[in-house]
Amino acid sequence: MNVILMGPPGAGKGTQAEFIKAEYSVPHISTGDMFRDAVKNGTPMGKEAQKYMSEGKLVPDQVTIGIVEDRLAQDDCQLGFLLDGFPRTIIQAEALDGVMDKLGKKIDAAINISVPDSILIERMSGRVSCKECGKVYHLIFTPPAQSGKCDKCSGELIQRSDDNAETAANRLQVYIDQTSPLLDYYENKGLLKNVDGNRDSKSVGADIESILNGL
Numbered sequence: 383m384n385v386i387l388m389g390p391p392g393a394g395k396g397t398q399a400e401f402i403k404a405e406y407s408v409p410h411i412s413t414g415d416m417f418r419d420a421v422k423n424g425t426p427m428g429k430e431a432q433k434y435m436s437e438g439k440l441v442p443d444q445v446t447i448g449i450v451e452d453r454l455a456q457d458d459c460q461l462g463f464l465l466d467g468f469p470r471t472i473i474q475a476e477a478l479d480g481v482m483d484k485l486g487k488k489i490d491a492a493i494n495i496s497v498p499d500s501i502l503i504e505r506m507s508g509r510v511s512c513k514e515c516g517k518v519y520h521l522i523f524t525p526p527a528q529s530g531k532c533d534k535c536s537g538e539l540i541q542r543s544d545d546n547a548e549t550a551a552n553r554l555q556v557y558i559d560q561t562s563p564l565l566d567y568y569e570n571k572g573l574l575k576n577v578d579g580n581r582d583s584k585s586v587g588a589d590i591e592s593i594l595n596g597l
């Protein structure tokens with residue numbers, strides 16, 4: 383299965399991707415995670431990306447398309463993949479179509495997780511993740527057993543630097559302006575599947591599972 387997970391910031395793409403990759407053994411390709419790794423490692427691409435991420439803006443298309451194209455050509459993507467946070471502009475979506483043509487593949491579904499704006503802000507502001515293993519928590523909805531410590535590895539829990547109120551609001555506006563037009567793009571191709579993300583993670587996951595099982 384070659385699937386795209388779409389949805390505004392904080393909708394639960396990463397949360398649902400964790401369960402999908404375990405259940406269906408497909409690589410989870412998150413451009414946001416790739417950029418955060420590059421920032422952490424201090425690479426030239428990370429330094430460039432950080433300028434945009436810290437303001438909640440999109441990293442330029444040519445940078446983003448390049449890293450996804452390289453990633454999709456790797457061996458572990460040959461039997462399927464799950465894209466999270468890509469594409470985010472019409473230019474990226476058209477580039478992805480070109481890459482798929484070149485690889486002789488097609489996208490099977492674009493699953494859109496929708497959540498009202500007020501809930502998105504609450505989800506972003508309460509999100510923390512483990513500095514060591516990356517496990518994501520929510521301080522109210524899914525808190526760790528011990529405050530500030532990861533349940534899985536005892537690593538330190540930190541807040542993402544772009545989850546502050548101002549940057550989170552910018553990310554939401556960027557989503558509305560630049561990414562939401564993609565819903566029509568995939569609807570017109572007959573690939574869009576909508577999921578109500580304003581429910582507990584398990585119910586959202588069950589809907590996604592039935593979509594994936596029907597592909």
Ligand code: AP5
Nearest residue numbers: 391392393394395396397413414435441467505509520583
């Ligand atoms: P990225 O990392 O992709 O961030 P995003 O799209 O803003 O999405 P998030 O990761 O914030 O949300 P999510 O949907 O994964 O939610 P999560 O599951 O964590 O991008 C970051 C930046 O990188 C961008 O701003 C841009 O600068 C750059 N970038 C990335 N891709 C790019 C591209 N293609 N082009 C250009 N630039 C790009 O959940 C959120 C919280 O809610 C968590 O605490 C979680 O525990 C909780 N939660 C999840 N589900 C539920 C539920 N059902 N009920 C209650 N709580 C829930």
Ligand code: MG
Nearest residue numbers: 395396412414
């Ligand atoms: Mg995410």
Ligand code: ZN
Nearest residue numbers: 512515532535
């Ligand atoms: Zn951890």
